[in-house]
Amino acid sequence: MPLAAEPLRVATWHVELSRKGPGLLLRDILRGDDPQVEAVALLLAEARPDILLLTDIDHDLDLAALRALRDRVAEGGPAYPHLYGPKQTSGRGSGQDVDGDGRMGEPEDSLGFGFFTGEGGIALLSRHPIDADAAQDFSGFLWRDLPGTLIGGAEVPQAAQSVLPLSSTAHWAVPVNVHGARLTLLAFSASPPVFDGPEDRNGRRNHDEVIFWQHHLDGRIGTPPEGPFVLLGNANLDPSDGQGRPAAIRSLLTDPRLQDPRQGDPRAAEEANPEQTGDPALDTANWDDPDPGNLRVDYVLPSADLNVRDSGTIWPAPDTLAARASRHALVWVDLDWPPAATSGE
16 A cells, blocks of 8 residues: 655754863753753754754764763654764874974864864764664765865875875765665765865865765765665855855756755845845855855755655744854755655565
8 A cells, every 4th residue: 555755854954062172062961051052952842853964063982972962852852762973084183294384283184174083073863763784984085086186286295195084074875764765864064165275275175075975976986875865964165155166066956866955044035145146045054254154055955856845944043042052054854755655665
């Protein structure tokens, strides 16, 4: 008997749950009185995503902070029995002078920028079982090995190129079993394309971190997903405004294997920057500083074979719960599931 399709909500949120040292995020969550943590929990109780990618959350090997946050969210919101957060690159020492300034051991010399291991990591939370054994973790893939890499002009010393991964944080392809059908999540968080010099090291890396996914879908790196997938995370790149090399994100947004639901909120348009050329209603980051200004940097892009029921953002307008949680919007999409609404294949 055919199964009626039900909505499956998939979301990403650059939650800004990063602190100034290891263990401090866990401390703040366990205290139970941190206003930002409480705002995060309340907003997730409102949004109730079934699958959630958090970016900019400090990572520890035992996932203690993530588990504590999951438990706090479950007190009044959705329960996430399934977590995924393997070792990541941010803050991990490289043993090399990555930026070539003659000094080693600085945050810029880490495999991915960070003052401590796991700073500003990413994590998946799911109501549905995660197939960790079948997941592909591309976080160790070397930047220099990307087809068409832009590392050549980034002034990265040769010794550093032999250890420097493409991922400033992580790139994952993670299957999730949703009511007997597989959905693959292509999850990542890219480096900001700023905070460098004329060599544009971060801008080049950001471009390549974003364009990586097309190489994966082409089968050049790893095994591309069989069946439906969702590409999601913080690309740190706007297709029209801000700094960076926008050709990378434009290429993803127009890839026929993907669809762009153009999630937005009309309240974002009320805070448009004077020089903005893109649609401000689609912005996902509400920065007070006019440089870079408000931008669209967070994305949830379903594969073309999925039916999108609805989509949107929870825009962090001033003096709102969302603004107390993060300067970034939570970006969500509701998908028909099972995809074909036909069976329990």
